[in-house]
Amino acid sequence: MAKDMLNAVKDRLWQWLSSDPGFILNHCERILFMNEYREIERQSSALEKMQLLLKIIIEKGDDSCQSFVDILRIHQAHYWQLQQFFKPNTQGSSSPTVVADGGSVVTAREMENIRAKSINMKIETVSGAGGSQCGNSTGQNPQADYIATGGSVICADKICNTSTDGDFNLSVTVKASTQVCPGLVDETLPSSQEPAVKMIRQHKEKLVDCLRSDCSFILQRAQVKELVTDRQYQNLKDISQSEQTVIDLIDRLMSNGQKSCTLFIEVLKEPEVLRTYPQLKDISWC
Incomplete structure (x- = not known):
């Protein structure tokens, strides 16, 4: 059963999936309710996010677990360690690779x-x-x-x-060993320490104050630039409070990492966006 399989390997899955939590979260939208998604995103570290994700999915039962396993199978190339679970049967092979x-x-x-x-x-x-x-x-x-x-x-x-x-x-x-491999230190930053993510976090309060005046416009720009999926756009649009809509949008983009935050900053610099939110001109992105 898929539930038994996830229970057996969840400790390793936490570690493997935490290398890019935003990617797997975005592909689990059909399994998670919006409040579950938000609760996962509120976790302070990538590891804690994946621990809660696995906990929620396992508690949902075998059907949800099987859907999650199918997602892992499809995207195993993104988390190469998963290939240990989905490799073809090599029984009878003269020498394993x-x-x-x-x-x-x-x-x-x-x-x-x-x-x-x-x-x-x-x-x-x-x-x-x-x-x-x-x-x-x-x-x-x-x-x-x-x-x-x-x-x-x-x-x-x-x-x-x-x-x-x-x-x-x-x-x-x-x-x-006390030896440090050349180039190993600081080459891969945690998503929370990547430059664009740090800038968005640094200016988050100002962004919320600016963008909440017309949250539907910035949502539309995010959708056009494919920073959010159609389902994410609809879920964010359905939130009744404009301030919470902007907060959830920004949190989602930060959890997605450097690329999403870089693209979002470029959106915020667009002339049409600056005309809609003139206070953005007071934010320095240097």
């Missing part, structure tokens, strides 16, 4: 019909150590049967009909 970044290890050894005094299959690695893939891997979506990242270890060894008179060492040791 593997991907491991610097400091990570994947073992897929086969041992059969072996008798020895002792066997040592100990694994040692250093997390964060430099390697061929050390650095920011944004945009890279590896596809493989086993994917190890961030100094992790995957053991997919097959041992059959093997015996030993002494020790059989299968230990795994991961040591911390």
Whole structure:
């Protein structure tokens, strides 16, 4: 059942989906009620948003869980770790494909019909150590049967009909490294720290004061620029209080990240928008 599957992997899904919470939220509109959507967006961190999202969907039952699984399947390329759940069946394949970044290890050894005094299959690695893939891997979506990242270890060894008179060492040791990969620090900012998002947050109160005078106009501009979907536009339009409409619009755009906020700032600079909201000229976007 889809509900059982989500319960079993929710801890990992929280982490994976929190890399881009706005993307998955936008694709869950048919599953969530508007008040649920707003409650998720009000969470302070991406991880908390995904924890609440999974909680709500699981509580809705198996039909909603199956719809969510279908969404994950369709968009697995956006969260490449999901490919571990949706990969094709490789049973009978002579050798599984593997991907491991610097400091990570994947073992897929086969041992059969072996008798020895002792066997040592100990694994040692250093997390964060430099390697061929050390650095920011944004945009890279590896596809493989086993994917190890961030100094992790995957053991997919097959041992059959093997015996030993002494020790059989299968230990795994991961040591911390003080090495910093060049370019790794500060290359990927949390969405809340991205420049356009920070500017929108900094001027949020002023924006609300300006835009609430005619919230329908800015909503229409956001729809034309595809900053909101048709369903999002209708939901925002149905809110009775203009101030809350603007607040929800701005919160949604900030949760969507840098690209949406950058486009929104460009909308706010349009001559027609400035004529409608002359107070916007007092806001500096530098």
